[in-house]
Amino acid sequence: MRTPILAANWKMHKTRAEAAEFVAALLPLVKDVERVEVVLAPPFTVLCRVAKLLEGSAVALAAQNVHPEPGGAFTGEISAPMLADLGCRYAIVGHSERRSLFAESDAFVARKARALLESGIRPIVCVGESLEEREADQTFDVIGSQLDGSLAAAPDDRIRDIVLAYEPIWAIGTGRTATPELAQDVHAFIRDKLAQRFGADAAQQMRIQYGGSVKPENVDALLAQPDIDGALVGGASLDAQAFARIVRFESQES
Ligand code: PEP
Numbered sequence: 114m115r116t117p118i119l120a121a122n123w124k125m126h127k128t129r130a131e132a133a134e135f136v137a138a139l140l141p142l143v144k145d146v147e148r149v150e151v152v153l154a155p156p157f158t159v160l161c162r163v164a165k166l167l168e169g170s171a172v173a174l175a176a177q178n179v180h181p182e183p184g185g186a187f188t189g190e191i192s193a194p195m196l197a198d199l200g201c202r203y204a205i206v207g208h209s210e211r212r213s214l215f216a217e218s219d220a221f222v223a224r225k226a227r228a229l230l231e232s233g234i235r236p237i238v239c240v241g242e243s244l245e246e247r248e249a250d251q252t253f254d255v256i257g258s259q260l261d262g263s264l265a266a267a268p269d270d271r272i273r274d275i276v277l278a279y280e281p282i283w284a285i286g287t288g289r290t291a292t293p294e295l296a297q298d299v300h301a302f303i304r305d306k307l308a309q310r311f312g313a314d315a316a317q318q319m320r321i322q323y324g325g326s327v328k329p330e331n332v333d334a335l336l337a338q339p340d341i342d343g344a345l346v347g348g349a350s351l352d353a354q355a356f357a358r359i360v361r362f363e364s365q366e367s
Contacts, residue, residue: 115320117336118276118343119360120152120175120237121350122205122324132159136166138353143172143360150343151360152203157191164200175203175237178211181224183232193232204229205345207239207263209282219262227266230274237276237345238263239324240303244283253302260306272311277303277321278345284325286347293334293341296323300340329358336362 127135132155143151154175155163164174180190196204206229207222226236240259242252256279267275279299284291291299300321308316323335324345335341349355 115318115342116148116150117362118150118152118320118322119356119362120154120203120205120322120343120345121356122154122177122208122345122347123156123351124177124210124347125156126351127155127159129159129162132163133166135351135353136163139357140167140170140172142353142357144170146360149360154203154205160196160199160201173202174200175205176201176234177205177208179204179206179225179229179234181221181228183228193228193234196229197232197234201234203235203237203276205237205239205278207259209239209241209280209285213282219259220265222263223266226263226275227268230267230271235274235276236267237278237322239278239280239345241280241282241285241325247281247283252299256299256303257306260303261310264310269311269315272307272315273318275319276343277307277319278324279303279321280324280345286326288326290326290328290331290335291323293338296335297338297340300338304340327359329355332359333363337364 152173152175154177176196179193180187183192183194206225211217226238229236240256242255246255281291303321304316307319320342322343322345323341327344327346328349346359
């Protein structure tokens, strides 16, 4: 039985005051939620503050990025040991915005994932195809190769600590969500790939989130699919009420 994981990716949003207001609104709305993992990924500037505000709650802290080296002359970067020191339990790597806007390769993503694991932080590894790739019938090739490359440096005995996020690029921030069936097809493909590579047991334990315009209106149908184990939420995670509704998706309340 996989514990669903619902993560908020705030991207480059929220000041300290806005972050504090969000956490104050969210915690009472999710405090009785059980058997679900809730994760907040604020920008670096408010990680420390949000870490303090989450103390004593079950909500986990995540970073949106990390540099693969543990320290050194990397101006503007943040290392995995620094994130661990702040209490981060997760970090997002391989987000399509970083892959496309900052030219991050699968090999770089793989190094980041390994660095996180070495610091005791669970990577959320994102994969996803563009609209052109989907229309050219290349979805499975693209996802397969992103998985091979991005997981290449992860030690087999730590693989279960990795969370995958399937985020079709054409659905991110566009309001256009993959249908539950379409998302399920790709999630099943990902689990199959994981089974071939790391064995059936590991693949059954690993969680695969869906991301791409998840909102209160579509989360229930998406999470009802057998291989969708959570959501990585951008836009709708900026609002505490909307994110709380996503966390309280229907099937876990029944
Ligand atoms: C994301 O950026 O990870 C994301 C899924 O964004 P949105 O929910 O806004 O589509």
